[in-house]
Amino acid sequence: MSTIAPPTNPEADPRVQAVFDDIRATRQTDFINNMWRYLAFDPALLEQTWAEVKRVMATPSTLDPLTKELVYITASIINGCSYCVHSHTAAATAKGMTREQHAELLSIIALAAKTNQLATGLQVPVDPAFQKA
Amino acid sequence: MSTIAPPTNPEADPRVQAVFDDIRATRQTDFINNMWRYLAFDPALLEQTWAEVKRVMATPSTLDPLTKELVYITASIINGCSYCVHSHTAAATAKGMTREQHAELLSIIALAAKTNQLATGLQVPVDPAFQKA
Amino acid sequence: MSTIAPPTNPEADPRVQAVFDDIRATRQTDFINNMWRYLAFDPALLEQTWAEVKRVMATPSTLDPLTKELVYITASIINGCSYCVHSHTAAATAKGMTREQHAELLSIIALAAKTNQLATGLQVPVDPAFQKA
Amino acid sequence: MSTIAPPTNPEADPRVQAVFDDIRATRQTDFINNMWRYLAFDPALLEQTWAEVKRVMATPSTLDPLTKELVYITASIINGCSYCVHSHTAAATAKGMTREQHAELLSIIALAAKTNQLATGLQVPVDPAFQKA
């Protein structure tokens, strides 16, 4: 299925092991999903990617954890990343997203796609009131 | 700038006037932004679009109004709709989005774009645990 | 505005002149739109692009000329090419697209964007009946 | 495969049954494709989506049914919705699309993608003649 062969025993590399340990500790689970197992083909890329995911998604901030996942799902759907739609829908569900919220999220994404295309099709000029500089 | 000439006096059409009146009443403002002025070139399209925007975005629901706008901004950025990025950033600001939240939102969208491309580039297979049916 | 400086006197190059002459003859107009004036920065790219546009769009075929332009507008909107949305909306209008057809086209594109996102968000599996091989 | 578990007996819900009945009556077939079976996880979203599909795609209008499907296929390909490419190619075939028309449609989409990228790469400015307002 994939374009690379992931390492069969990734944690034999101490850099990979350190990242996996941190994922397990941060998420409080033994489950390491495929994204990390495949990124392990290049330990530097794995380290950098996890460091950013941890900083942006797993650190208390001005947006709550569920809202962050809703934004991530939205991006993943529109960017057409099937893997990411799955992993972040699962993450949002784990953080409390209800069926009603899931359906509502999809309604907003669908509406945005619609009005985005209408505005692009008409080439509506930006209102001066919306421009800051 | 646009691909159509919007009506010069759109509210001369009673269908357009009814929609504009409802926009003003729903949003409690006299400002009608260009999206609606241009959609007025086709009253039926205007009516249907506003009805859906009102139902999804302006009706109390399981997601709060600011979260909805954050999702809308995300979709608009990734769909590449300049007009919509402007109008929904303005709407989110009106609903209380702070500078810190704006920067954080952009960080999540940027991170999602990054991991979306990595997963697509590696063609990471979906973990069975993420599949529901 | 552009990333290259187009030639100031493009028809001084006989390869460019030949393409421009063919555009004028094929379209029965003296108007050479910017796309061709800018592509003239590289005569080979200009020749190849025009040859394909002429073959696909200006040769009698199994789809009528207006339908072809409606497909082209659709692609241009979704690919987010502002220039192309403008040029092909103008071309469709020249080939008879009415205001009602324009609005209907936008309705279909908007609906498709919506259901495309819903299917991607839900990751709906393809029905076996739809698969040919 | 999917991000949600579709209801195992969707028509036990009378709202779902009413939509499925209307799909069968409108399309004159007993076949309910997966899109609707999965959307049934949220009856309101199912009702709204079907109502719009029926209004836009199954009501006589200024564009003929096959042209509408060609536009829908185009959008689905560029939006990268695998499910939708399958379902609307099947729908177009059912409405009479020949192999030659299918190949020609793909040629136009491919050409549009090409010229869209060229115009974006060069950032060709829009001709004043194309702008309506």
Add this chain to the structure above:
Amino acid sequence: MSTIAPPTNPEADPRVQAVFDDIRATRQTDFINNMWRYLAFDPALLEQTWAEVKRVMATPSTLDPLTKELVYITASIINGCSYCVHSHTAAATAKGMTREQHAELLSIIALAAKTNQLATGLQVPVDPAFQKA
């Protein structure tokens, strides 16, 4: 899986056979990948597509063969074409792309996706110094 049934014995058609022979000769291999087997459903589309691939990708030019494949992988990832990501990653590997180069390529694509979204989200105006005309 596919939307068309590819011909079971494509080389029975002499136009298809001529293209397949040229692919084998140009690439010095007996392997004909699925892209060509499926495009064979329409010999004209097959001929035109191969002619362009051969001209652009298999002719000595100002960019070296590996660089060309890196560009092709980039486009395929962002356009969300799973098939193309696979085929061009394989082609790049055959032309000498190392694991380190593959990881670095993905880092650049990921970074570009990130800064592209940031610039779009902020709607950063183009510096006059970057504009050529």
Add this chain to the structure above:
Amino acid sequence: MSTIAPPTNPEADPRVQAVFDDIRATRQTDFINNMWRYLAFDPALLEQTWAEVKRVMATPSTLDPLTKELVYITASIINGCSYCVHSHTAAATAKGMTREQHAELLSIIALAAKTNQLATGLQVPVDPAFQKA
């Protein structure tokens, strides 16, 4: 034009000044392009973005500087980021990209867009030979 008002005197903030100083030193120029002036609205986002751009793009690695810019241009075009197309075309030119290479790059991107759409339209199944795991 933009969705935020950039700071009028960004270097009054020592964090911004440090980044701008590093940009000037790394690029050996006094020119700070708008991307950085606008990102300065949030010093943390500015610092993180520049750190990654510097690491990926301005550090000697397995891909040469011009190849990296060609990849960046490709991503920027397909992601539809007008600002980024401009800035990276300028960067590539500064690193030696000739007019012929620019035209050839655009030819590859245009061809890739074309075959990407064809593969998606046909839903060509991935050859087993291309799959690594």
